[in-house]
Amino acid sequence: MKKILGIGNALVDILLHIDKDDILTENGLDKGGMVMIDADRKSEIHEDIKNFEQSCATGGSTSNTIHGLARLGAPAGYIGKIGKDEMGDFFRSEMQRFHVTPHLILSDVDTGIATTFISKDAERTFATYLGAAAMMTPEDVDPEVIAQYDFIHVEGYLIFNHDLILRVCQIAKEKGLKISMDMASYNIIEANYDFVKMLLTDYVDIIFANEEEAKAFTHKEGVEALKVLAEYCPVAVVKVGKEGSFISMDGMITSVPVTPIKAVDTTGAGDIYASGFLYGLLNGYSAEKAGELASFLAGKVIKYIGAKLPDEVWDEVHAKFFA
Numbered sequence: 001m002k003k004i005l006g007i008g009n010a011l012v013d014i015l016l017h018i019d020k021d022d023i024l025t026e027n028g029l030d031k032g033g034m035v036m037i038d039a040d041r042k043s044e045i046h047e048d049i050k051n052f053e054q055s056c057a058t059g060g061s062t063s064n065t066i067h068g069l070a071r072l073g074a075p076a077g078y079i080g081k082i083g084k085d086e087m088g089d090f091f092r093s094e095m096q097r098f099h100v101t102p103h104l105i106l107s108d109v110d111t112g113i114a115t116t117f118i119s120k121d122a123e124r125t126f127a128t129y130l131g132a133a134a135m136m137t138p139e140d141v142d143p144e145v146i147a148q149y150d151f152i153h154v155e156g157y158l159i160f161n162h163d164l165i166l167r168v169c170q171i172a173k174e175k176g177l178k179i180s181m182d183m184a185s186y187n188i189i190e191a192n193y194d195f196v197k198m199l200l201t202d203y204v205d206i207i208f209a210n211e212e213e214a215k216a217f218t219h220k221e222g223v224e225a226l227k228v229l230a231e232y233c234p235v236a237v238v239k240v241g242k243e244g245s246f247i248s249m250d251g252m253i254t255s256v257p258v259t260p261i262k263a264v265d266t267t268g269a270g271d272i273y274a275s276g277f278l279y280g281l282l283n284g285y286s287a288e289k290a291g292e293l294a295s296f297l298a299g300k301v302i303k304y305i306g307a308k309l310p311d312e313v314w315d316e317v318h319a320k321f322f323a
Helices: 022-026 039-046 062-073 087-097 132-134 157-159 160-176 186-191 195-204 210-216 222-230 269-282 287-301 311-322
Strands: 004-009 011-017 034-036 055-061 076-083 101-109 112-118 124-129 149-154 179-180 205-211 235-239 245-249 254-256
Touching: 004 062, 011 087, 034 222, 039 112, 039 210, 055 062, 055 087, 062 076, 062 101, 062 149, 062 179, 062 269, 076 087, 076 132, 087 101, 101 132, 101 269, 112 132, 149 157, 149 269, 157 160, 157 186, 157 195, 160 179, 160 195, 186 195, 186 210, 195 210, 205 210, 205 222, 205 269, 210 222, 210 235, 222 235, 222 245, 222 254, 235 269, 245 287, 254 287, 269 287, 287 311
Parallel strands: 004 076, 004 149, 011 112, 034 124, 076 101, 149 179, 179 205, 205 235
Antiparallel strands: 011 055, 112 124, 235 245, 245 254
């Protein structure tokens, strides 16, 4: 099987369930929102929540996708920047536990943390401290690491760092890798439109976008947006929520439906969709078969809190698709 590498913001998700939303108000957090915080603010919030029951998981969009690929059985690696601290050690050990090869850069800055407040109605509120993740530079990228792989999946949230993402794409092309990218956020696309257009024109082979991201780039919707993206990338995917997804591959457009499911938490659905679809590409699946696996995974993860699937669901995935 071909090997895939991911690069992105290495974060640890700290998850805590709250019975009342007062803790959000007290910390100036808007319910359902996401705010970027600095180290002092992170310390203040963590002091306030020290008596809450908490759980930890590796986070970051590409980290989630690579985790899913490894759980499917793909040979996978990950590049990110972590601190020389307990959270950094946790991130590394979790990567290794799920058989992802960690290519992690160490920083004197603390490991990035996304503190996630889960209200009783399943609404999630994020206070995100990027920490060491924001310190990654073009000089941190080792061409010899990239050369060990066949595909690289690039996190769209890195687009704000033009020099870094351009360096990664240049090395990947020089080494003959296929480049996959998730657009990540319509805000990022709008703010970096010309740069994103250059990346798609010159480097990216596989592009993932949701409805808002596709519209921000193409000014069109659905299949029409997909057709525009397909002019740039050999493989393009537009995810349209309850309507499923549209895939352009080998000059053909494929529509992949989804089974209607009541969502508990949609966080991570796009990340694990990419896991399934990229696994299909690594193994030479048709667009329909890769899309079916991707949609199945996305439909499962939204039934759970968090961006990871429980072990028993992975057993179900393997029984259904690989028995």
